[in-house]
Amino acid sequence: MELEPFLLIFTSSSAWRRPKAIKNILIGRRTVSNLYWALQYNMLDFFGALHGIDLPDSIPSVAHMRRSGVLQVDDNQMVRRTKQGDAKRAFLLSEVPDMNDLKWASRFEVGSFMTRFTFLVQVVSEYSYGNAHYYPQTVSFIDRQIVKRFFLANKSTELPKAVYQLLNDFLGGLRNDNFAEIMVSNFSGHRVAGRTDQQMANQLGQPIGQIQLINLLLSAQLLAFLVKSASKQVTPLLQGLSKPVISASALTTFQLFLKDPTLSYQQIASRRHIKLTTVYEHLLEAAIVLPVADVPFTRLLAPPTEQQLAAIAPDQVGNWAYQSLSKRLPGISFFDFRLFQIKRARVSAATGKEGGQNG
Amino acid sequence: MVDLRVILKQKFGFDHFRPGQQEIIKALLNHEDVLAVLPTGGGKTLLYQLYAIATHQRVIIVSPLISLMQDQVSRLQYLGSKRVVALTSAMDFSERRTTLQHLEQYQFIYASPEMLSNPQVSRRLQELAVGLLVVDEAHCISEWGPDFRPDYLKLGAVRKALKQPLTLMMTATATQRTRNDIIDKMAMDRSAVTEIVMPVNRANIFLSVAKCENQPAKNQLLMTLVDQFSGAGIVYFSSKAAAEQLADLINAQTGKIAAAYHAGMDNPQRFRIQQQFMNGDVNVICATSAFGMGIDKNNVRFVIHYHMPGNVQNYMQEIGRAGRDSKPAVAVLLSEPNDQYLQQNLIENNYPDDDTIRYLFKHPKQLAANEAFRVIQYYYDRQQSADQTIQQLQHYRQMRRAELQKMIAYIDTVGCRRKFLLSVFDEPMSAEMNGSFCCDFHNPFWQEVADFNHKYLDQGHDESRFPQNDWRTTLNKLFLLKN
Numbered sequence: 001m002e003l004e005p006f007l008l009i010f011t012s013s014s015a016w017r018r019p020k021a022i023k024n025i026l027i028g029r030r031t032v033s034n035l036y037w038a039l040q041y042n043m044l045d046f047f048g049a050l051h052g053i054d055l056p057d058s059i060p061s062v063a064h065m066r067r068s069g070v071l072q073v074d075d076n077q078m079v080r081r082t083k084q085g086d087a088k089r090a091f092l093l094s095e096v097p098d099m100n101d102l103k104w105a106s107r108f109e110v111g112s113f114m115t116r117f118t119f120l121v122q123v124v125s126e127y128s129y130g131n132a133h134y135y136p137q138t139v140s141f142i143d144r145q146i147v148k149r150f151f152l153a154n155k156s157t158e159l160p161k162a163v164y165q166l167l168n169d170f171l172g173g174l175r176n177d178n179f180a181e182i183m184v185s186n187f188s189g190h191r192v193a194g195r196t197d198q199q200m201a202n203q204l205g206q207p208i209g210q211i212q213l214i215n216l217l218l219s220a221q222l223l224a225f226l227v228k229s230a231s232k233q234v235t236p237l238l239q240g241l242s243k244p245v246i247s248a249s250a251l252t253t254f255q256l257f258l259k260d261p262t263l264s265y266q267q268i269a270s271r272r273h274i275k276l277t278t279v280y281e282h283l284l285e286a287a288i289v290l291p292v293a294d295v296p297f298t299r300l301l302a303p304p305t306e307q308q309l310a311a312i313a314p315d316q317v318g319n320w321a322y323q324s325l326s327k328r329l330p331g332i333s334f335f336d337f338r339l340f341q342i343k344r345a346r347v348s349a350a351t352g353k354e355g356g357q358n359g
Numbered sequence: 360m361v362d363l364r365v366i367l368k369q370k371f372g373f374d375h376f377r378p379g380q381q382e383i384i385k386a387l388l389n390h391e392d393v394l395a396v397l398p399t400g401g402g403k404t405l406l407y408q409l410y411a412i413a414t415h416q417r418v419i420i421v422s423p424l425i426s427l428m429q430d431q432v433s434r435l436q437y438l439g440s441k442r443v444v445a446l447t448s449a450m451d452f453s454e455r456r457t458t459l460q461h462l463e464q465y466q467f468i469y470a471s472p473e474m475l476s477n478p479q480v481s482r483r484l485q486e487l488a489v490g491l492l493v494v495d496e497a498h499c500i501s502e503w504g505p506d507f508r509p510d511y512l513k514l515g516a517v518r519k520a521l522k523q524p525l526t527l528m529m530t531a532t533a534t535q536r537t538r539n540d541i542i543d544k545m546a547m548d549r550s551a552v553t554e555i556v557m558p559v560n561r562a563n564i565f566l567s568v569a570k571c572e573n574q575p576a577k578n579q580l581l582m583t584l585v586d587q588f589s590g591a592g593i594v595y596f597s598s599k600a601a602a603e604q605l606a607d608l609i610n611a612q613t614g615k616i617a618a619a620y621h622a623g624m625d626n627p628q629r630f631r632i633q634q635q636f637m638n639g640d641v642n643v644i645c646a647t648s649a650f651g652m653g654i655d656k657n658n659v660r661f662v663i664h665y666h667m668p669g670n671v672q673n674y675m676q677e678i679g680r681a682g683r684d685s686k687p688a689v690a691v692l693l694s695e696p697n698d699q700y701l702q703q704n705l706i707e708n709n710y711p712d713d714d715t716i717r718y719l720f721k722h723p724k725q726l727a728a729n730e731a732f733r734v735i736q737y738y739y740d741r742q743q744s745a746d747q748t749i750q751q752l753q754h755y756r757q758m759r760r761a762e763l764q765k766m767i768a769y770i771d772t773v774g775c776r777r778k779f780l781l782s783v784f785d786e787p788m789s790a791e792m793n794g795s796f797c798c799d800f801h802n803p804f805w806q807e808v809a810d811f812n813h814k815y816l817d818q819g820h821d822e823s824r825f826p827q828n829d830w831r832t833t834l835n836k837l838f839l840l841k842n
Contacts (some may be wrong), residue, residue, distance in 0.1 A: 054625075118627065121837065133431040135634070138626045140454050141444070156517040159839040167834055186627070193634035194627075196618070202610070219578040329380040342657070 001216075002209030003061040008070060008081070008089050009099060010043060015319075016078035017041060018059040024192045026050040028106075030247060032281050035288045036338065037346050040318040044289065049105035050216075052112075080269060095210060097179060097217040104220040108227075108241045114219045116143050116237055118186050121163065123151050125189025128160035137188065142240070144254050150236050170225050174218075178204055182211060238351065246289050249274075253282035254290070280335045287342045297347065301339040305332070309340045318345045361388070369414055370439065378404045383527070384409055392526045394497070394538055396556040399531045399679025407493045407527060409771055411466055416490020419521070420469045421514060423499050425449050426622060426629070428469040430664045431495075436653060445469040446480060459483045475517045475659045488508065489524040494545070498672060501540040502537035506755040507552065509737030513596055515546030528552075531679060532559050532672045534784055559675055559784045563682045565689040565815070566764040566798035568769070569805065577695045581665060584644055584691060586613040587785045587808050589817040591636065594645045597666035597701060599623045605665060606645035613647035617643040640826065645833030648677065657684040661818045664692040667701055668760035671769060671783045681710065681781040687796065687815035692768045697810065699763070706759045706777065711735065713749050720745035 003023060010022045020142075021037040026047020038044045038096050062079060065071040070085035081089065093099060119139050126134050139147070154162075171180040181204070185195035197215065201208040223241075226234050248252075256268050269276045287295050305325065311330055314320055365385055374483045380402055383395050385411050387642065397403050411418050422428045428445035435443045444458055444465045462468065462483055474480050494500065494514065504511035518526060528541055538556075540547050571577040594609075596602040599621040609617035635641040637656055643782050648668070662681040668674045674692070682688030708781050708796035711719075711732070719726050719735050721777045726736045741789040765783065772779045794801045796815070803809055826834065 115627075125837045125839075128837075133437060133439070135637075137630050138429040138433065140450070141458050142454060161840070164834060164838040164840055168831075171834070180830040186835050187833070187837060188631060188634050190839070191638060192833060192837050193632040193638050193640055196624075196628045196631050198628075199618070260831045353443060 001050070001055055001212045002207075003058060004065055005067060005092060005209045005213045006050070007061060007079070008085060008092060010041065010046075011071065011079055011081045011085070012041070013081040013083075013086050015316075016074060016076075016080050018077070018191050019062050020077075023055060023058045027053070027055060030285075032284045032288070032338070033286055036342065039219050039288050039342065045103045046106050049102045050109075051105075051109070051243075053216075075223075088279070090208065092213075095206070096214050097174070097176075097221060101217050101220045101303060103225045104227075105216065107243055108220075108223055108238070109243065110216065110219045110223055111242055113223050113238070114186065115139050116147050117222070119143065119187070120150065120237070121167075121187045122189050123147060124160050124163045125187075125192065127151075127155070129190040131190060134190070138183070146236065146239055147182060153236070166229075168227075170222055170322065178227050179214060179218060182214050183222070186188065186215065246285060247282075250282035250285040253279055254286035257283060258296070271298075284335070284338055287339060287346075292346050295346075297339070297343045301336060301343060303334050306340060307344070308332070309337065313344075317341055361415065363409065366412055368408055370409070371405060379555055380406060383555050383609075384413075384510070386414065386555065387525060387527060390525060392547060392551065393552045394528045394542060394552050394554045396533050396538070396559070397556075398559050398561055398675055399683075401531070401557060402532075403529045404434065406529065407491055408435065408467075409529075410491055411440075412489055412615065414490055417465070417488060418467050418491045418493060419484065419489055419524075420467065420493040421467050421472055421475065421494055422495045423471065423503070423508075424622075425471070427496075427724045428471070429626070431465075431469060431634075432693075440467060442466040443469075446474045447471065448474065463487055463663040472508060472514055472517075476510045476513050477536065481517065481520060483685060485520055485522075489521050492518055492521060492526045494522045494526070494528040494541075495682060496530060497541050498530040498533045498537055500528075500544050501533075501537045502672070504544060506734055506752055506759075509734050511546055512737065515544060518545060519733065523590065532675045532784065534672075537672075541728070558786055558789070560777065560786060560789065560792075561679060561682065562789075562796075563685055565687065565796055565811075566678075566680055567689065567804050568692045568776065570770065571693060571695045573695055574697070577665070577693050578605070579694060580607065580733055581663065582609065582612050584661075584810070585609050585615050585617070586611055587812050588689070589637065589812055591656065591658060592643045592661040592663065593659060593677075593680055593776055594643060594663045594665055595668070596645060596647055597705065599647055601649055601665065602645040606643075609614075609645070611645055617641065617645055619645045621647040648673070649672070656680075658686070659683070659688065660686075661689045661691065664690075667692060667694060667698055667702060667770065669705065669759065669766065671765055671780060672762075674766065674769070675780065675784075686818075689811070690817065692770060698815060699767055702763050702766075703760075706756065708765065709759075710752055710756050716749050716752075717745045720748070773800070 006026055007019055010026075011017050011019070014349060018037065022032060022041065022043070023042070023049055024034045024037040025043050026049055030048075031075045035044070035047065038047045061071060062071060062077075065085075066073050070082055070088050071079045072082055073079050116139070119137050122137055126132070158320075171183060174180050182200055185200050188194040195203070195209055197211045200248040204211070223238075226238065252255055253268060253272060253274070256263065256271065262320060263271070265279050268275055269279045272279070283300065287297070287300060308329060309332065312325070320341065325332060325337060363376075364379060374824045378401070379395065379397050379412070383393055383406055386393050390435070395403070395406070407418050407420065410416075419671065420431070425445075425447045428447055432445045433445045436614065444467070446455070446458065446468065452457065453729060459480065468484075470480065475484070499508070500511045500514060518524070526545070526547070530541075533541065538554060539549065542552050555757070569580055571580055581594065594605065596605065599619070602621055603619040606617040606619040609615055618635065620629065620632045624632075632641065632644065634642050648735075659681045662678045666679070668677060678690035681690060716735055719732060720739060723739060726732045726739060734752075735748060738751065743751070769779055771774065775788070777792065781788060796802070799805060802811070
């Protein structure tokens, strides 16, 4: 999938951002650094939305966007959107479904969902013609079993009508008929081959990256449509697709921290058989991704330390570098420093004050 | 005694076996290990499928490419076998674990040589009863083993670990030297293997070559041919980029619909192109050699090589996709002066330089760290010296250069092209070959392409176009609803 549409959307015209971090956030490389930048870039809701999708290297994409005049690049390879970029972004957003639906791709494995759904469409399509003699799509063992079970449990003359009705309702509700055309191009069935993204790009005269983005957003919308439909019948198709907000190991560390306030970080490390630095990472992850109300910031960051940091903090706390701080306050740990930044971004955003750096 | 013809009719709907099929299956039922050479389109898949039906036994199929395995799995499912699985490197950890846990449920198990070398997979397979071990594209043992995919050289050991099950080695093209090499490398006794060799000649495929002045001239000729030839066709390329560019050019400049098809595309996109080609929505596939190995489209009328393959064996394999319905078809090879350098570079880039080999022998930890050094690792593990390895790889490099020279000689030949190709396989021209439908040596093909097409390829079908349905019509069509 092309990276450029995503760089256009998630860069900012007011702040410099790291393209590599944007890419890592979208593919969901779960490090504290990537989560932190996701927080600063207001991209936490999109963390891992492109998980499992092959994305090109950011360097050539950025170079191309710079040549096209949509991005500025500084000496540190940070990027900022130009006015031309703003216009292009606005146009792109008007041409694609609601970007907010990408959040569903962060919460669920949308790629696997579409694999299952398109396979189901093929199976039901052939069934509606009474044909058991066809080339099935190549899908993984697990996806095949799930679709097979679903099909066997619901196999009746009503099934084709039900799948048709579901799709007709969904596609009919889209604001643009081209979106419906793009969505339907994913489906193969009885004497219907479907179209590739490139073929749709040629047919509609749109860049392939835009078609891919529309497809992804529509897949996320369809998934949301099914989740919201409250129909228990489709639940088996969604089995195993939801993604946890926090890694299981980080959650265990955080729960131990909550449960016993007398434990030092070192004792938590010993109990969990992990390194002390890993404890810090787990707590930072929790501080970034869990609801603000669930994070005891005052316990994590002692008020005197916070006051010390607040006294010398610059306006742009998010981009404050630890190196420059450690010279002025030599005793401050990176953990405390990062917590201070996280708290500023999260608590202020929650109370409606200065938030992360919006695009 | 099972009646093979009854199974053939009942399960496959055919009245007759293709040449060699019955003989091979009978030999297998007689517990003879077989090395079979059947031309492309000769019905190789049916051999082990029918054997499995007749004996109710499990079959393991060694296959070189993921795309080929996936195609074969689809094809077997299409033919009614549901207990089919491909163990491939495309599986993630949990999928592989689940599949291995349930492996006894499958009657047909496809795997690459690399997968079979994996200790976990090998252990699991040893727990199962294996009725037949099939090595598909068996020429890869000889061709790829020594300098490209060394795991092919371990198949002999794999067979031994599986307690030496009945074995069928299949290929479409193999010289006597290659056949001997296959059996030797499988650690089998030549005298104990039954060789069933069908002629490689495909009399219904007309052979022709055009030497173009440069690439623009070649592009132009390609457009002319694609426009003139009737029916479905495949154009082969050495690179994905060229396949994509020329597919665009065909769409822009001819009345035909083309689509690129290569290993860089994801499964759903590949599947849709395959279906379009099968349905006749797309006329021309611009492919790299990943295409077509498992596709069963009988009515391909032309195969054009935009880039020459590295050897005559591959050329025969690829042109064999044409005319599987036994009706006339044409193979055209387009050549321009730079093409041979492209192939030469592909050969040279495939080999590590001598200094790298010496360095890696001194730093063996780095061998294991990089998949690209698998070949060197193979020789290192066999306690060869760096110099011996260099010598050995040099020998294979020379062999590949010689094979490429043979391919170039085919392009340059001024005599009968069929005679030339068949001579590579030690196969004489049969007396009944029709001189006028043989090659551009006997037939003024290049002066009369339109007439040739009209006479042999044009079957009166309308040229297909993409169905221009809106989404509502497509939805109705998908689910057999007529509003």
